[in-house]
Each structure stands twice: as C-alpha cells, then as structure tokens.
Amino acid sequence: MVAVAGEIVSTIEEIKVDHRMKGLEIYVYRDRSQAILERLKNLKNAGLLGGALVIFVLFFFLRNVRSALIITAAIPISVLCTFGLMFLLRKVAGSQVTLNIISLTGLMLAIGMLVDPAVVVLENIFRHKQEKNLDLREAAISGSKEVSIAVIAATATTICVFVPLVFLSKSRMGIFMHDFGISICSALVSSLFVALTLIPLFASRFLKLSDPSAAVRGNNNTIGKPKSSLIKYLTVYYIKLIELTLRFRWITLVVTILIVVLAYYLFGKLEKEVVRQGIYREVHLQVDAPRSYGIDDTKMLFERIEYILRERKDELEIETVSDNFDRSGGYLEIYFIRQEEAKKPVSVLENEIKSLFPVIPGVKYRKMFRRGNDGREINIEIKGRNINTLTRLADDIKGRLAAVPDLSDVETNLEKGKDEIVVSVDRDKAKRYGLTSERIAFGIAGSLGSRAVSKFKIEDKEIDISLQLKEEDRQRLDQLENLESENIEKEGVVLGRVVDFERRRGPAAIERKDRKPIVIITAQYNKRGLKSIRDGIVAKMADFNLPAGYEWNLGEEFRRFEREEAETRFGLMLAIILIYLIMASLFESYIHPLTILLTIPFAFTGVAIVFYVLDMPLDSVSRLGLLLLCGLVVNNAIVLIDYVNRLRRGGMDRHSAIVKGGRDRLRPILITSFTTILGLLPMVLPLFLPLLYGPLEGRGRIWAPVGLVVISGLITSTILTLVIMPTIYSLMDDVGRWMKKVFAFV
Incomplete structure (x- = not known):
C-alpha cells in the first residue's frame, strides 16, 4: 500500500505542474x-x-x-x-x-x-x-x-x-x-x-x-x-x-x-462496548433544511456555514471543508489537521463547531456516521405486515427510547428521507371524468420526469429526446394541481378535481426483512457502554405489547x-x-x-x-x-x-x-x-x-x-x-x- 500510495501522490504532483491542468486543484483528503x-x-x-x-x-x-x-x-x-x-x-x-x-x-x-x-x-x-x-x-x-x-x-x-x-x-x-x-x-x-x-x-x-x-x-x-x-x-x-x-x-x-x-x-x-473510536480526524454533519426552502435558500445557508468555519479555521484546526447539498439539505465534510499538529481532540472540535452554527427555525444539524469515524449509534428494528401500523408503533417506541438515559437524537428511517408528494386518486371522480389511475400517473410522470420519449439518430450514436415542463412551471404544488390530463374523449381535466396531493417526508429507503416491511429506529449514545444501553432498552420495552404478527429486535450493533x-x-x-x-x-x-x-x-x-x-x-x-x-x-x-x-x-x-x-x-x-x-x-x-x-x-x-x-x-x-x-x-x-x-x- 505504501508503494502504491507513493506512486499515486507523485503522479498527482506531476498532474499539478502540467500546463494543460492549469487552474485544476487536487486535494488528497485521506x-x-x-x-x-x-x-x-x-x-x-x-x-x-x-x-x-x-x-x-x-x-x-x-x-x-x-x-x-x-x-x-x-x-x-x-x-x-x-x-x-x-x-x-x-x-x-x-x-x-x-x-x-x-x-x-x-x-x-x-x-x-x-x-x-x-x-x-x-x-x-x-x-x-x-x-x-x-x-x-x-x-x-x-x-x-x-x-x-x-x-x-x-x-x-x-x-x-x-x-x-x-x-x-x-x-x-x-x-x-x-x-x-x-x-x-x-x-x-x-x-x-x-x-x-x-x-x-x-x-x-x-x-x-x-x-x-x-x-x-x-x-x-x-x-x-x-x-x-x-x-x-x-x-x-x-x-x-x-x-x-x-x-x-x-x-x-x-x-x-x-x-x-x-x-x-x-x-x-464494567461497561462493555464494541470498537467505536474514530480512526481519522474528520467530522461529517448532516444539515436538514425546512420544506419551505428552495435551492437558493439552501445554498445561502451552506455559504453562511462555510463562512463561519473559514473565519475560525485556525482556531478549529480545520484543514479543508467539503459540502454537497440540494433543496432539502445536504452534508458537510470537515477535515482537521494531522494529529501531530493538533491540540484538541475531534470530539471537542465537533462540539465547538456545532455551537457556532446559526440557529434557524426548521434547520437541523446532526452527525453522520461513516466507517472509520467515531460513530456511537444504535438501532432497533420493528417488523410487521402493514407500514402504517409500523409507523404508529415506531412513534410509541421513540418515546420510550427517549426516556433511556444517555440516548439522544432518537429518530426513524421514515424521517430521514427527502420530501415527497403523495398522489391519491379518487377513483369515483376519475371515472366520471373519463380518467384512469394509469392515465393520471403517466401524465404526471411525463410532465415532471426526464424519461426519454424518443431518440434522434446521428451518424455514430443516438441522442435521447426528453419531454417535460419548464422548470419554472413545476416549482410549486399548486402548479401540479392545475395540470390537465386528457381523458378518453380528448378533453382536458384539471388534476386537482380528481386527485388529492399530500406533501410529506418519505423514508430514506423502503426496507424489508423476511418479506415484511421494517422500520428502523436509531439513536445516539455518548458515555455509557452498549451493555448498559441494551439493558436500559430491554427494561423500557418489557411491558410493550405488540399486535399479533409484529415484533421488535435489537439492531445490528447489538448483534455484533x-x-x-x-x-x-x-x-x-x-x-x-x-x-x-x-x-x-x-x-x-x-x-x-x-x-x-x-x-x-x-x-x-x-x-x-x-x-x-x-x-x-x-x-x-x-x-x-x-x-x-x-x-x-x-x-x-x-x-x-x-x-x-x-x-x-x-x-x-x-x-x-x-x-x-x-x-x-x-x-x-x-x-x-x-x-x-x-x-x-x-x-x-x-x-x-x-x-x-x-x-x-x-x-x-x-x-x-x-x-x-x-x-x-x-x-x-x-x-x-x-x-x-x-x-x-x-x-x-x-x-x-x-x-x-x-x-x-x-
């Protein structure tokens, strides 16, 4: 590895001095x-x-x-x-x-x-x-x-x-x-x-x-x-x-x-634990923006955060900062100076950084866990037949976990996804207007999606032809409600008459286990070991009665x-x-x-x-x-x-x-x-x-x-x-x- 890494670094240095790469900046993060x-x-x-x-x-x-x-x-x-x-x-x-x-x-x-x-x-x-x-x-x-x-x-x-x-x-x-x-x-x-x-x-x-x-x-x-x-x-x-x-x-x-x-x-x-100490001097933070934010608002938020970090770069021992975001939020990757030059541990620097972040209604900051970093996160899995029932059970279990000492930031995977719009078709109204659910779905997908509808042939390849509404015509929910869909009589029908639109945060992923949907509840812990955390969770869940066909289990961290x-x-x-x-x-x-x-x-x-x-x-x-x-x-x-x-x-x-x-x-x-x-x-x-x-x-x-x-x-x-x-x-x-x-x- 040492020889290969040395060759890679030397090659990067050669690329930097190449006049054809002028203006290109290359950083070795790790x-x-x-x-x-x-x-x-x-x-x-x-x-x-x-x-x-x-x-x-x-x-x-x-x-x-x-x-x-x-x-x-x-x-x-x-x-x-x-x-x-x-x-x-x-x-x-x-x-x-x-x-x-x-x-x-x-x-x-x-x-x-x-x-x-x-x-x-x-x-x-x-x-x-x-x-x-x-x-x-x-x-x-x-x-x-x-x-x-x-x-x-x-x-x-x-x-x-x-x-x-x-x-x-x-x-x-x-x-x-x-x-x-x-x-x-x-x-x-x-x-x-x-x-x-x-x-x-x-x-x-x-x-x-x-x-x-x-x-x-x-x-x-x-x-x-x-x-x-x-x-x-x-x-x-x-x-x-x-x-x-x-x-x-x-x-x-x-x-x-x-x-x-x-x-x-x-x-x-004695407390028992798995190895959770971080290997690298870096912190990854997730920033969740409010639903009302547009892409420009999120961009301004991240620019403000970056400015705060750059102003205190030496004090916080920061070497470089990287970010990635969209309208709903994004994440920050903060890399600190080498350990030989450091004066403060990463945990202290992380708390100092969080204390400097602006307090804005609707904006949330939370730590992301990645392999090789100091991740102290546990999870519980709930498995059953119906996702709606699982959602209600998850809310109850969240309250119980919040009462366990040393647990914080309790949330489910249903809350970690991005905002989505749920479309519910009133079948009776759609039938009266001569529409079907399939026609409505294809109409919405064709207006908002970027799927190719045809191809344009040139000498050596084919180019996709995509058809969708202009960006300014698909920014707000009311614009979607006013879309028209053509019925079987070739007449336009406003979607708002036959469809209900609901905006909510979706799950990070649709997960199943043993062919049944599961909801994962996660939480962070700080001082206590996994043994005490496990005993506390089991005690809180001892009198929790689940419906027939539903069960809860300790997550992968506990099994490991x-x-x-x-x-x-x-x-x-x-x-x-x-x-x-x-x-x-x-x-x-x-x-x-x-x-x-x-x-x-x-x-x-x-x-x-x-x-x-x-x-x-x-x-x-x-x-x-x-x-x-x-x-x-x-x-x-x-x-x-x-x-x-x-x-x-x-x-x-x-x-x-x-x-x-x-x-x-x-x-x-x-x-x-x-x-x-x-x-x-x-x-x-x-x-x-x-x-x-x-x-x-x-x-x-x-x-x-x-x-x-x-x-x-x-x-x-x-x-x-x-x-x-x-x-x-x-x-x-x-x-x-x-x-x-x-x-x-x-």
Whole structure:
C-alpha cells in the first residue's frame, strides 16, 4: 500500500505542474499509507523508549553493565529475527501477513516481552556459576539447560492463546487479528531462539564476575556485583512474608477466594462496548433544511456555514471543508489537521463547531456516521405486515427510547428521507371524468420526469429526446394541481378535481426483512457502554405489547456486540484449556497446573479495578488484551513452581523448597514483569499525559486500552503470584497427596 500510495501522490504532483491542468486543484483528503508510516515511526520510538527503560531496569536489578547490555541485545536481534520469520512465512508457507497497522501494533506490544526468556536464562546461568563455582562455559550449558523446558513452556502458553483466532478466522475479530497474532507469535519464537542460543553464547564469552570466590563463600546469587540495598531488603522481607503466609495457610486461602470474588463482581460492573473510536480526524454533519426552502435558500445557508468555519479555521484546526447539498439539505465534510499538529481532540472540535452554527427555525444539524469515524449509534428494528401500523408503533417506541438515559437524537428511517408528494386518486371522480389511475400517473410522470420519449439518430450514436415542463412551471404544488390530463374523449381535466396531493417526508429507503416491511429506529449514545444501553432498552420495552404478527429486535450493533462477546468467551475458554494441557505435560501433574491457572483471576482483578476506577469500557480490542494476558501471567508461576519442583526432586523438603524457590526466583520474576510493563508504557502513557503527547485519537486511542489491560493485569498477578502462590501450591500439593491416597485405596 505504501508503494502504491507513493506512486499515486507523485503522479498527482506531476498532474499539478502540467500546463494543460492549469487552474485544476487536487486535494488528497485521506492517505492510509501515512498511517502505516506513522506506525513504523511509533514502533521505532516505542522500541527506543522501551529499550531505554528496559536497560535501566536490567541494570537496576543486575548491577552489572555487561549483563544488562547482553540482555538488551536480545531486543534488536529478536526484532530482526521476527522480520525474517514473517518474510519466510510469506515466501514459504504462503501466509498473507504484511507490515501493516495490525502487525506493527502486535510488535509494539511484544517489545517488552522480547527479553523475558533471556532474563530467566541469564539469571540461572549466573546462579549456577556462583553457587556451584563452575566456569562460564559449563555454567552457560547447565544453567540454560535447567530452565529450557520452563522457558519453552512459558513461551508456548503465550503463543497458544492465539490459536482460538484460527477458529474465529471467518469472523470479524478473527480476520482483524490474524496479522496481530502472527506478529506476536513470530516475536516470541524469535526471542525464545535468541534466549536459548545467543544468550548462553554471550554469557560464556563476555561476562565477568567481580569476585567469584567471595560469591561462593557467601552463597550469594547476585550477578556480577552485590545486590543493591533495596533488592537485599526486599528479598529479606519477601522471605518473611512467605513464611507468614505458609504459617497461616487457611487465612491466605480465604483472602484468595475474596480476591477471585472481587474480580468476578467488578467485571460484572464494567461497561462493555464494541470498537467505536474514530480512526481519522474528520467530522461529517448532516444539515436538514425546512420544506419551505428552495435551492437558493439552501445554498445561502451552506455559504453562511462555510463562512463561519473559514473565519475560525485556525482556531478549529480545520484543514479543508467539503459540502454537497440540494433543496432539502445536504452534508458537510470537515477535515482537521494531522494529529501531530493538533491540540484538541475531534470530539471537542465537533462540539465547538456545532455551537457556532446559526440557529434557524426548521434547520437541523446532526452527525453522520461513516466507517472509520467515531460513530456511537444504535438501532432497533420493528417488523410487521402493514407500514402504517409500523409507523404508529415506531412513534410509541421513540418515546420510550427517549426516556433511556444517555440516548439522544432518537429518530426513524421514515424521517430521514427527502420530501415527497403523495398522489391519491379518487377513483369515483376519475371515472366520471373519463380518467384512469394509469392515465393520471403517466401524465404526471411525463410532465415532471426526464424519461426519454424518443431518440434522434446521428451518424455514430443516438441522442435521447426528453419531454417535460419548464422548470419554472413545476416549482410549486399548486402548479401540479392545475395540470390537465386528457381523458378518453380528448378533453382536458384539471388534476386537482380528481386527485388529492399530500406533501410529506418519505423514508430514506423502503426496507424489508423476511418479506415484511421494517422500520428502523436509531439513536445516539455518548458515555455509557452498549451493555448498559441494551439493558436500559430491554427494561423500557418489557411491558410493550405488540399486535399479533409484529415484533421488535435489537439492531445490528447489538448483534455484533453479542457475537464479539461470545467469541471472546470462546477464545478465553479455549486458551485456558490449551494452557492447562501444556502445563500438565510440563509438570506431569493434574494438580499443579490448576494452581498456576489461579494467576489468571489474579490478573483479571487488576484489570477490573483499573477500568472500574477510570470508568473505561472494555471494548472488543481491550478484550483481546485479556486473551494475551492469559498467556503472559502464567509465565511467572511456571518459572517459580518448576524451580520448586526441581528442588524437591533434589531431596529438599517442601517448605524449604518453597522458600528457596521464592527467594531465587524473586528477581527474574520482577525483571521480566517490569520489562514487559515498561515496554508497554509508550503505548499507554498518552492516555494519562495528553498535555505531553497531544490528543489521543485514531488507532493509538484504539490500542492504548490493550496495553492498559496487560499492564494492570500483570502488576496484580505478579504481586499476588509472589505472595499467595507459594501457599496455594502447598495446599494444592496436599490435595494431590490426598487424592493419590483415595485412588490408591480404591
């Protein structure tokens, strides 16, 4: 797309300088290739900022420049491997993945995850070096081998959450997220490859310990330099906290249950929504003129509106304005300056523009919804046999919807059409005057229409001959009433004697469903989510009795919302099942994977609290973040419990293994969590710092909540995994022992 758009723009520039096109003005209203280039720029900036934050975190925890630089090197190498893998998927596997908006967003999300496997591998290499006094080569081999299965399993659990998208490939969400999943999975596979190959190599060649003998004597598992005082005190207090939770296991269990219940309760309170944020900085407004207006009046109205907008062009950040109108009204297309130069969001500018429009009796201004813009519109369908009955029912339902909180501009498709004249023939009078309905209809159509009555032949083509009244003779309704129609006796009969003319606004279109006419009632909503709007509408319509043969249904927006909710539930359930199967094969146990799965409600608790406090709805893209979160949050628990199991297999008792496992895995868990969180900060910060980053709009506004979902869930799951997971592990281990005794007895 970028190459094609570039060629088109260059061709337009050539046309502009062509002397034959002098006086021709060409404007490019929308160039989607700019969004891709902007995303590439954002990816570079996010990578640089995220990389800088990752280096800071690594140095803070590892206290060694070489260690931090080696792990930081995993970021650019993994990104290059990701691009190479995506290229191979296109050339070898026939994949259609490209570097588009969706795939680049996936790479932005993956920036902070690229170092996670490398951190676990490098930390374990140094622990082997310092505790067992091995040389760097042997430590690199044994250390990477020990955690390789856990790292592979952790990566596999993250990758497997995108498998449900294969089953949803024909749905809107599946098609939309195909490239997103491929880019993240490619990045994770690349980071795993780098962690298990290059990181051990770099560690064996370039790392140095400040005083290995001292580290062995003190049984210190630091990397290179001693721990900072903060990490030292944090480790000491963390061990005391583990001892405390293990001593009061049942109290810890009650706290865990309360946390899960809280997560369930808050999720029920969250607003649910579909993605409605606008992509482009533009507004489309419909202007309805009164019936008394002629074409000149409408033209003067639009010229007045354009003058107001031109006078405040800089203040309103307007780049250009386009309009189209006829006698009954028209629409305005207002395009704003680019987001990098903007100071106000489109929603604020839209309200300011509406406040400037002249207040004229009979003139209405309303927003038009188009694909790619911020459209928050719902509709209800009424279906039945008779259109007149549907019209009466629609008026009643309009009143009910107007009483639903947050709904505004309630109208039907019967009101959105243009003015029309309904001709009703009095058959008895027409018969007395020697006229038929067919003759009257053809007479009116011939006078007002532009249908060709004959053709004029010339050498190479035919030209239509149209016959109709002069424009000045067909402007008013009284002129139509005074038209004469010839009867069977060749006498002229004034139409007003046999025909009634009624002027009214017709429907925008004649719509049918299941061979029955339908009336569509639309309304706009602003703050509340679709879930609350749906519940409010259902409550208002609960006591509404329809005649036999008539029914009402929620419109397409609600059906789409319900489909996406069902797809999300299916994706989450399938992802959890796949994660359980992977962990069951890793631990060779049915109990310990259930322990690890508790980290998912831990993460959802953080998401629910943050979105509830910020009063943000969970839209379909944010729910994709929940899917990604399921695969991420189990990684810390996998690394912790796998190490505890290794210690127990080495002969250590359960309590000591849990305490030592928590102590040794505290730092790598904190590092991987912080690197992922800080890697996502460039995506989320514009939500909270609009003064620094400017108004958050477009695709950045769509994807920022995904980063917020991952960050909020990862923070709570990391804390609760470190604090509560050791106790839950011991309790579930007791349950496993009890079940073995029961089944052995049976």
